[in-house]
Amino acid sequence: MSDIPRRILIIRNDKLGDFVLSLPAFALARRAFPHAHITALVPEYTRELAEACEYIDEVLVDRHRDTSWSHVLRLCHDLRAHDFDAAIALFSIGRVGLALWLARIPYRLAPATKIAQIFYNHRLRQRRSRSEKPEWEYNCDLVRRCITHFGDGDTSTPAPPFLHFPRDEITDLREHFCAQHTIHRDARLIFLHAGSGGSANNLSLEQYATLAAAIFTRIPAVHFVLTAGPGEEEVVHALANLLTGIPHTVYHSTQGLVNFARHLAIADLFIAGSTGPLHIAGALDVPTVAFYTRRRSATALRWQTLNSEDRRLAFSPPDGVEKTDMSAIDVDAAAVTLCRTFFIT
Structure with a gap:
């Protein structure tokens, strides 16, 4: 068992529907790590929705979306400034993986797929291409792996709704x-x-x-x-x-x-x-x-x-x-x- 992380980054920086289907994973992380500061890395077009999510403490916008070295370094700088203990990439791409590695985040978890996995020191084989379960369940599985690494927290699936208003x-x-x-x-x-x-x-x-x-x-x-x-x-x-x-x-x-x-x-x-x-x-x-x-x-x-x-x-x-x-x-x-x-x- 490792020390419980204080600052956790969860990454889902692709399309709107993909981000929404990551909300159960955020809910799971919040329940397992109630005292952690949870940050979401998202694109600008899902920022507002992420800010409305009760499981997320802070939203970091992925503004450096091309693969140039200068943009990778800028993202790395942003990540270092937040002093994350753990990062979970629900969707893994090379430039983000490289930035996480350069930022020296101690615990880095992602699906064991594509070349981007070399930048992570923890990987989970999922075989998403087989589509054997819902996308939101694949996302939750990654958070469950993080939870079991750091202790024995509740890994059961959270119940809806995942967005709500008064x-x-x-x-x-x-x-x-x-x-x-x-x-x-x-x-x-x-x-x-x-x-x-x-x-x-x-x-x-x-x-x-x-x-x-x-x-x-x-x-x-x-x-x-x-x-x-x-x-x-x-x-x-x-x-x-x-x-x-x-x-x-x-x-x-x-x-x-x-x-x-x-x-x-x-x-x-x-x-x-x-x-x-x-x-x-x-x-x-x-x-x-x-x-x-x-x-x-x-x-x-x-x-x-x-x-x-x-x-x-x-x-x-x-x-x-x-x-x-x-x-x-x-x-x-x-x-x-x-x-x-x-x-x-």
Whole structure:
């Protein structure tokens, strides 16, 4: 058993959904090391969400993202200034590994993969390419290895939600949102995110429109909120044009990720492909319906959301068709299943 670390760095500096799926790992570290100062190394575009996470004491922005020697040295300087005892790279890349090594952080842990592993003095073989468990579980496994190295702390999986806001705040926001958009206060709010952010295959806009119509037929007291992030305005308005006669509102998020997350917290259901907003909804423990390919690196298991098991549904192309053929998903059948699961008792 080694001395308990006082200052821990946890690194997840890639895409939004990847960072959100690291939140259980941060929760696990916080529970095991309650007195440690936990810092997250993230890119600028997930900084705001990281700062809203109760398990994180400090956020360090990875501003030196090219592989030049000068940028590696600048990152090394930033790391040395924080005097970390331990660093856990949930996502390992060479320049970060080199900076950690140059910063002489005593305990450096990462997946045993790629050439970057040479910079770490502790490694865990995970074989993530096999996609045998959820991404968030791979992240937690790394933190569990750190916990067992330093002692015998609790390594059980934390329970959702992993993001939350005060209940009164969300109740007031929902009332304001409904009043602002002339939505009946008792309507079921189904948030639908048709954008993909370029990160995953998704349903077509026509499929989403068919899905919405099938839901509306079964649950008339529903109102769809079509969400759009930066650069997705054209997509969301194209979908809105397909929803003739179906009550809907376009919500374009322009005030940052935390404000966007607050709005997702008012949803009765969130529907999307495998993308960052889906994972924010899951972290809030909002019920979700997600559409995935069957490609091994992009399955419903690998990119499972963080919400409770009874609050998530996933649909993929059936056997016998191309694994990435999202057009083969029966959205009418999906509508029946989600209505029975979440709305019809």
